[in-house]
Amino acid sequence: MLSEEEKQVKSYPEAATTSSVEIQNWIEAQDLLKKKLIKEDEFEGDSLKYVGGVDISFLKEDSSVACGTLVVLNLQTLQVVYEDFSLVTVQVPYVPGFLAFREAPVLLELLERMKKRDPHLYPQLLLVDGNGILHPRGFGLASHLGVLANLPTIGIGKNLHHVDGLTHSGVRRLLSESKNNDSVVTLRGTSGCIWGVAMRSTVDSLKPIYISIGHRVSLDTAIRIVKSTCKFRVPEPIRQADIRSREYLRKFQMGMSKRETS
DNA sequence: GCGACAG
DNA sequence: ATCTTGTCGC
Numbered sequence: 001m002l003s004e005e006e007k008q009v010k011s012y013p014e015a016a017t018t019s020s021v022e023i024q025n026w027i028e029a030q031d032l033l034k035k036k037l038i039k040e041d042e043f044e045g046d047s048l049k050y051v052g053g054v055d056i057s058f059l060k061e062d063s064s065v066a067c068g069t070l071v072v073l074n075l076q077t078l079q080v081v082y083e084d085f086s087l088v089t090v091q092v093p094y095v096p097g098f099l100a101f102r103e104a105p106v107l108l109e110l111l112e113r114m115k116k117r118d119p120h121l122y123p124q125l126l127l128v129d130g131n132g133i134l135h136p137r138g139f140g141l142a143s144h145l146g147v148l149a150n151l152p153t154i155g156i157g158k159n160l161h162h163v164d165g166l167t168h169s170g171v172r173r174l175l176s177e178s179k180n181n182d183s184v185v186t187l188r189g190t191s192g193c194i195w196g197v198a199m200r201s202t203v204d205s206l207k208p209i210y211i212s213i214g215h216r217v218s219l220d221t222a223i224r225i226v227k228s229t230c231k232f233r234v235p236e237p238i239r240q241a242d243i244r245s246r247e248y249l250r251k252f253q254m255g256m257s258k259r260e261t262s
Numbered sequence: 263g264c265g266a267c268a269g
Numbered sequence: 270a271t272c273t274t275g276t277c278g279c
Contacts, residue, residue: 097267131268
């Protein structure tokens with residue numbers, strides 16, 4: 001006969017690796033960093049020339065092997081002017097609401113490396129694959145990264161993180177009910193808080209992306225900038241980071257299998 | 263109690 | 270996140 005404790009471990013394997021104590025530490029860290037969060041424009045919009053994008057891909061065979069990627073694009077031409085990769089092993093599991101503790105370390109390392117290596121192209125603003133304040137405690141990966149790197153950031157979600165009564169079907173309803181032909185709807189939660197917007201980023205994409213303030217950027221500015229980078233549904237900086245990240249892992253895997261075969 | 267839950 | 274080619278349409 002299993003004890004109640006054993007039943008829990010067997011039913012929820014992730015609970016064995018992420019203790020409630022660790023979660024509490026994470027919550028405290030988020031609440032502490034959140035005090036430094038700035039939700040208004042705090043950068044020179046005129047000098048906005050380079051926009052960064054970050055993403056992480058994981059190996060299918062060994063999901064602890066990951067490739068963090070930083071790209072920088074010229075905002076005018078949307079051409080990639082810088083790219084860098086970091087192959088790492090990630091032990092921290094994915095826990096909804098705590099993505100930053102899994103992904104931020106690699107991305108911060110890439111930003112630091114670039115600041116030393118190529119400060120001339122260092123981005124004035126960063127688009128992050130993950131939410132900003134659209135988060136259970138108002139402090140998602142984009143905000144986390146922005147505060148730690150002291151860099152203006154915008155959060156981009158490809159799926160809705162259910163917060164404050166916001167639901168997938170609710171957003172669909174908002175978009176279909178939108179008065180004119182507006183592709184952008186405000187995400188106002190049950191509490192009255194505004195968490196960000198859902199936006200159909202191209203004319204033919206039914207599925208929206210979710211934009212939220214990361215750090216040192218207002219929501220209106222965030223929307224404007226994201227719009228200007230959307231050749232496809234996913235904003236180009238993030239899309240390029242994603243594409244190149246996967247390509248890097250694919251080539252890495254080819255090198256690995258070559259070694260096994262010989 | 264049940265389901266939902268960024269990447 | 271990851272699995273994954275062809276295929277439908279402009």
